[in-house]
Amino acid sequence: MQTNLADFIKNTPEGKVADEILRNCVHCGFCTATCPTYQLTGDELDGPRGRIYQIKQLLEGMNATPQMQLHLDRCLTCRSCETTCPSGVQYGHLADIGRHEIEKQLGRPPLETFKRETLRRLMLNRSVFEHSYRLAQALRPLLPQALRGKVMAKKAAGQVPQAVHGRKMVMLEGCVQPGMSPNINNATLRVLDKLGIQLLRPQNAGCCGAVNLHMSVQEKSLNDMRRNIDAWWPLLEAGAEAVLINASGCGATVKEYGRHLRHDPQYADKAARISAAAKDIVEILAGEAAHIRTKMKTDAPPQTLAYHPPCTLQHGQQLKGSVEALFAELGMTVLLPQDAHLCCGSAGTYSFFQPELSQQLRDNKLGRLNALKPDVVLSANIGCIAHLGSGTATPVMHWIEYLDALM
Structure with a gap:
């Protein structure tokens, strides 16, 4: 793709990165087939190709608009498009640059700014967050449904080992x-x-x-x-x-x-x-499978395990299939749902600021997971675990918790 970046960004580190990413994009559209938001809205501007075009316009000098901000806000940054892209376009990095520039130009309405800043500060203050969350767990039955779904039921944390190892x-x-x-x-x-x-x-x-x-x-x-x-x-x-x-x-x-x-x-x-x-x-743990097998209980009842691979593991870290392979080495099978590559809708703070799209994606994901009739749903990221758990009675946990119970 040809570019002609505006002077305000052309020779900056961010501009050089953006220019390289934009030039790699050939606008083929393969990414739209695996974009969760495009599949929901059918709007080209809610797909990677459309968002890339909007960011290009922005960096070439067009003024940021509320519509641009809306379509970039709707992006989950799941990076499924990066896994699909035949040209290796690093969309996630470009999206961060685009969002930052729009934020500088437009800012946010006062109420939205307050909500975002409050949530940001709460999440980053571990002590305040933990005390607030414990209070929310204690009051969970009394909370409105929308808030109750954001609070996981409390469960025992178990012992912390104190041994020293080499x-x-x-x-x-x-x-x-x-x-x-x-x-x-x-x-x-x-x-x-x-x-x-x-x-x-x-x-x-x-x-x-x-x-x-x-x-x-x-x-x-x-x-x-x-x-x-x-x-x-x-x-x-x-x-x-x-x-x-x-x-x-x-x-x-x-x-x-x-x-x-x-x-x-x-x-x-x-x-x-x-x-x-x-x-x-x-x-x-992939290199410790043989050692793990010697520690596993032999009397654990068999269960049907479904697994939701987080986007940040399969697309962000490019570790697709890694958890399934580990469980296979340990003699267990984890079942993948249809469209396992699609986001569950959690995506960090996304579920707070895009609740309708987030819930649609969660319900779609749970429908495919429930079709497997699992006893337990496993995942590898706290956001996915909490989000999926808010919509099902089936236990949802991190796979390391399940493995710990078997050892």
Whole structure:
């Protein structure tokens, strides 16, 4: 695609990235076939090709419009289009640039700004979030249906192992996962402990940066990344094998620290190493299958397991099929629903700001999962787990929790 970027962005780092991405797009339209929002609305402007064209117009000098903002807001950034694209267009990076520029030009109405800023601050203050979430769980039966669906039922978190092992890895705990479903992190700690691996959890780490990034607060997002690098770097230098991440949305972000900070002379090299060291938990356990089998119970009743692969795992991290392969090595089968490549509609804060589209996508996904008649639905990202769980009586959990129960 030919480009003629406007002077305000042409020679900036963002402009150079955008120009390269736009030039790679041949406007073939293959991406529309796998775009969840295009499938719902049938509007070309709600598909990757249409959004790319709008971003191109914006970066070539057209003034941002509320319509542009609407169509980019409706994008889930699921990156299914990237998996489909024969030209390797990095749509997700372009969408971040487009959203940021529209935000600079248009801003938001006061009420919407208040809602977004309140949610952003709540999610990023772990202590306040956890106390608020516990209160919401206690009051859950009394909440309106719309709010009740946002609050997961409370369940026991289980014990935290205290053993010290020679093998060590750093674990990203996440900003909302410990409050929403603390058993995910504790189950991760227990499984790795049984395999002789100690997980280090530095207290000065925090959000991976995704919350600020996807709400177009880019400099704060970069500061989140720098803070985590400062927290993890000494541990990697001391011999920690990897940065282990059990929320695929966080993993997709951490694996791109090197790209986000490539122009930062102080952090560029460290960020690249952190990205290389970042591993989703399935990447760690894939090499431990034989060891895991020796720890598994032999009397566990057979169950039908359905699996929803999060977009951030199969498209963002390009780890499609990884969890299914691990379970197969462990002698279990996980069933995939029809259209497993499509988003469930959670997508971070998307379910708050695009509730109608989000619920449609959730209901479509649950319909296909329920067709498998599962005893349990497994996934690999807290947002997907909470979102799917809000619409079904079937237990929905992280696959590491299920594995932990078998060991």
